[in-house]
Amino acid sequence: MKRSRLPAFITFGVILFLFAPLVVLVVNSFNASRFGGEWEGFTWNWYVKLWAAGEVWESLWITLKIAFSASLAAMALGTLAAYSLHRFRSWLQTVHHMLITLPLVMPDILMGMSLLALFVLSGIETGLLTIWIAHVTFCLSFVTMVVLGRLQDFDFTLLDAARDLGATQAKAVKKVLLPLLLPGVLAGGLLAFTLSIDDYVITFFVSGPGTTTLPLRVASMMKTSRSLPMINALSALLIASTFIFAALSSRLQRRA
Amino acid sequence: MSTETRPVRQWLLTLPSLTWLAVFFVIPAILVIITAFRPTDLQGGVGAGWTMATLREVQDPAYLPILWRTLWLSGATTLICLALALPVAFQMARVGPHMRQVLLLLVVIPFLSNFLIRIFAWKSLLHPEGPLTKLLIGLHLIPENAVLLNHVGTVLLVLVYTQLPFAILPLYAAAEKFDFGLLDAARDLGAGPWRAFFKVFVPGVLRGLISASVMVFVCCLGQYVIPQMVGGTSDEMLGSKIAQRVFSDRNLPHASALAGGLMLAVLVPMLLVVLWQQFGRKEAE
Numbered sequence: 001m002k003r004s005r006l007p008a009f010i011t012f013g014v015i016l017f018l019f020a021p022l023v024v025l026v027v028n029s030f031n032a033s034r035f036g037g038e039w040e041g042f043t044w045n046w047y048v049k050l051w052a053a054g055e056v057w058e059s060l061w062i063t064l065k066i067a068f069s070a071s072l073a074a075m076a077l078g079t080l081a082a083y084s085l086h087r088f089r090s091w092l093q094t095v096h097h098m099l100i101t102l103p104l105v106m107p108d109i110l111m112g113m114s115l116l117a118l119f120v121l122s123g124i125e126t127g128l129l130t131i132w133i134a135h136v137t138f139c140l141s142f143v144t145m146v147v148l149g150r151l152q153d154f155d156f157t158l159l160d161a162a163r164d165l166g167a168t169q170a171k172a173v174k175k176v177l178l179p180l181l182l183p184g185v186l187a188g189g190l191l192a193f194t195l196s197i198d199d200y201v202i203t204f205f206v207s208g209p210g211t212t213t214l215p216l217r218v219a220s221m222m223k224t225s226r227s228l229p230m231i232n233a234l235s236a237l238l239i240a241s242t243f244i245f246a247a248l249s250s251r252l253q254r255r256a
Numbered sequence: 257m258s259t260e261t262r263p264v265r266q267w268l269l270t271l272p273s274l275t276w277l278a279v280f281f282v283i284p285a286i287l288v289i290i291t292a293f294r295p296t297d298l299q300g301g302v303g304a305g306w307t308m309a310t311l312r313e314v315q316d317p318a319y320l321p322i323l324w325r326t327l328w329l330s331g332a333t334t335l336i337c338l339a340l341a342l343p344v345a346f347q348m349a350r351v352g353p354h355m356r357q358v359l360l361l362l363v364v365i366p367f368l369s370n371f372l373i374r375i376f377a378w379k380s381l382l383h384p385e386g387p388l389t390k391l392l393i394g395l396h397l398i399p400e401n402a403v404l405l406n407h408v409g410t411v412l413l414v415l416v417y418t419q420l421p422f423a424i425l426p427l428y429a430a431a432e433k434f435d436f437g438l439l440d441a442a443r444d445l446g447a448g449p450w451r452a453f454f455k456v457f458v459p460g461v462l463r464g465l466i467s468a469s470v471m472v473f474v475c476c477l478g479q480y481v482i483p484q485m486v487g488g489t490s491d492e493m494l495g496s497k498i499a500q501r502v503f504s505d506r507n508l509p510h511a512s513a514l515a516g517g518l519m520l521a522v523l524v525p526m527l528l529v530v531l532w533q534q535f536g537r538k539e540a541e
Contacts, residue, residue, distance in 0.1 A: 107478020114284035
């Protein structure tokens, strides 16, 4: 029977739609024209300007610090959460599962707003710590989901085999479960890392003086037209790193 | 699979994430609702005592058009995203494993790219001096002085652009498990391609369809960055008002009343969907 070509055409169109703006952005980062309406010649100029913009790199450093520490915490909490969700069936896990799922669909603005309310009412000064807390909170659910997916493929009889061969429960977990689960945990961590680097809305609500993360910096740069071409260059670099991250993470998920 | 029953172990393993979410997710959500009943203080904080005044302020009819715009933009975005994501998910599930990985990566990359940068990309594309505007004017598709930015249509376009991967991914997850032999069976029994698609494939991925719709619709309801960056002054959404009350007016109770209303509107249906999925999970075992 002849298969319709229509889904293939639509898929092609959608991919084009998703990538066209990003491609234009990358191309324009080498364009000598300020607005990128026409090609006025190749230039490295915007990258040179970006390199000299110290505040951008300062923001990148803050962002990386938060992303690294928040994804580590989310990896630890999320792996435990996934393990207990997978291993136990009880009312506690029903509640647990619900609490893990809800942040995934909570609009960012509400999460930001409610964390702000918490920090204001409890008198906690907004700053690095509050951003870190917020990031761990929204990354936790994503890590749990990724690890949970891995666990569903895990053959738990391997643990029983280790026990039969004389390993203690702790040793079986450490020597059998964790190594096999590691790619999933790392994939979850990578996802958390990307989400943390990317977040603008929630961070905006809970940031304080001196904690301008990269997205907050980009937002303020977007307000001054002088720095627009510099954002093109920065975007191109960020898109390239997303590419590397996504490829890495998909490789990790596939290998297991 | 043996289910462990020792309660102490279960509690020990569950407690870290459960506590974290209770303190930083549940309690803050409750605090937002409580703050809506508190007076403001002059420093932009929250005063002592209780008041119903904020709740009365929020019933201002000026909010109605904003609420309506938020709802129809979110609804339209959801419909457009589903219409595009269904065939994409269908296609992704039908191709070979290698091509599938490639397509998945292609969908995930824009999804993982920085949210602001994706909006910025459209902003520069649609800029009066930008490439798309020049191209369309060059092709005489739009008048010489047309402005593509700062329009409610632009908001819709960028909403669809940012939300599309959220619709494709859950639909693809469902389509991957779909038995395509059923489609061939339907075709063999005389159904046309459209009929087979809508009567067999679409019901087959219903769970993914519902997750995708909820995901997209709910994400749109809370948007404020997109209308702020590519919309005009008359294209505000509910989220814009919440952000305005927090950052410009420093009126936390008023923002909380709006956010609290939105939160109830989002969480109650979500709880129902999650419960329904839990029920499905138990049934499937």
